Amino acid sequence: MRTTSILFAITAVLAVCLVLPGCQSTEQPHAKQLTLAVNSGVEGEALKQAALDYEKQTGIHISIAEFPYANLFEKELIDLNSSTGAYDLIMLDDPWFPRFASKEFLTELTPLFQKRGQNGPDDDFINASIALCRKPYQTGALYALPYVGNSQLFFYRKDLFEKYNLPEPSKWDDVLAAAKTIQENESEGGKTYGYVMRAAQGNAAVADFMPIFWAFGGEMFDESGKPIVNSPEGIAALKLMLELGKYSPPGYASFNADEVNAHLLQGTAAMSINWPVWISSFSDASKSKVVGKMAFTTLPGETKSGQAEIGNWLIAIPKDAKNVDAAMDFLLWATSTKQMKISAQRGTPPTRKSLFQDSELVAKYPSYPARLKSLESSRPRPRTPQWNEIENAFGIFLSKANSGELTPEDAMNQANAEIEKILQRGQ
């Protein structure tokens, strides 16, 4: 008898435990709350701040799910894949966009604009940025809005360039010559390397190679979509990268952003391709030995004019989001000129032309004109849903060439074969 009553009690408790969470979820208030998946970094920080402002203004609570860069992609893709609708808005890095959009995971924004009496995003958005949000690229339907407007810049030591009477590099050959001059002459108080780059496999090596590759006239795919990285132009570009490697600090074949910027901040390297997010650290005397000595400009060209790789953070609404309209309201508010200016003052680069030209902001960030120029002429990474896989394979072979394991020809031939295999698998 006693055992039965104990059993009964246990079963009752278990049953209550099982039912309780269910009850809670049904009581959720409608559209009074939005859930936002953001990157835990400077870019996500800006959006978090904006979300707090929005909550104050409208009373709509925004809960933030914050993930480090590497996890954000997988969390979002798992959510989109399993249609959980856990997030109303997601922040995504632009190379992920083709993958997310190819499976129709995202809400098309144009109907939502039309509902509000607008045709679409206004002309103030930078073309190169808004083009990233369309599928197909540039011409297709709109699935996101650009929020953080970054593209690569060329960083160099203007004091050393003045000292050796070197012109601002407009071609990669100039860069190589300058690297040589600086490294050979600048040895007082420790060595200064002419150049520094990231050649760790994966994203790093590819990002630091693409501008050289494009400047030499290299293309990843021909018009029919076949990979052609092993073209003579591509091999010439890799050869130049290896030449630059001779003027880079030893071990650069495993460098990532941290190491590259440590060298620049310590004044032990004179030039690099880099991202604007690092600019502010150079004027911070507690970190930087080169305060006031750095210049930031657009990328050099070679046979073609220089083009930077674009790296924008976009915001999209998942297809299964629970509060599509409330999410759109927030998205429009956050990307409005007024709000973007506030974010820009907090340190997040905008995606609007007028803000890059805004006198207050230019006074605060003198690099804005160069950044606008770089953004407007920038290029996206090849738009393919398999970009992650291709970038990984390409990066491995670039890194192998830089560590001396493969010749430039072998590296590019093998990379091409591997990319072809990846593409075939995707069909």
Add this chain to the structure above:
Amino acid sequence: MLKSKKFFSAANRRDLFFPLILLAPALAVLLSLSIYPLIYSIAISLQYETANGLTWGVSNFGRLISDRFFQIAMLHTFVFAFFALLLEFSIGLGLALLLNTHIRGRGFVRAALLVPMMLPTVVVGVIWRLMLNPNFGAVNGTLKRFGLNTESLTWTASPRLAFGSVVLVDVWQWTPFVFLVLLAGLQAIPQEPYEAALIDGSSRWQTFRYVTLPLLKPAILIALLLRTMDLLRVFDQIFILTEGGPGFATETISLYIYRTAFRFFDFGYAAAMSFVLLAMTNVISTIYIRFLQTKEAR
């Protein structure tokens, strides 16, 4: 038949009810968190994407044969495991034998030796990444002090050195574990066989070879088995130290599986590779157990 009849008798059913209820939560957890995912991963390893959606088949396993990255990663894993195990075992055994004797400061050394093992692997990875930095790191800094030219010592950037570095870090962290297990084994050996050996006039080597080693076999088995399984699925330190680079030089199978699943979002192929790794780990473990146990029984 008789047994099962008894099993289902009314009285027994009542007796069984209560234990079953108590077991239910544990079973539920096991089912939902281990058994179901296991079956599910078998299922997805047998599915692949085509133009018409997911299809059943063994294409994921077929792809392994032509995937050069998979084969190289597998090779790296075994080479890594072999060298790391060899070093960890020989150093661990040496230390255990040394610290099993009555030398001064034994307690302190024993405790100090265990520190690396207590650290989270990720922390170890970060510490070593900083120490091995060719320009700012402590290792090259120290060597420079002694007047050595460290220009070419790019620990994580040249393919050979990088592989050596990841082995070294694993040895640094996990030798204490082997040492600990072997020391426990040594201390469990009774004195009598040694006294008998002494009376029989055996040399030190003979005592070690014919008394210590055979009696230590169970501990050796445990140490080798656990380390091998751990080494074959090594992930964290390498991920932090080199992320598999430079190029592909330190990519192990776990890293490649991770990349395939979470970067390329190909869970089916990742699951297929995981099963191959599981099968290989099983085979090796079984060989160990057979080998070391039969000899012990002899």
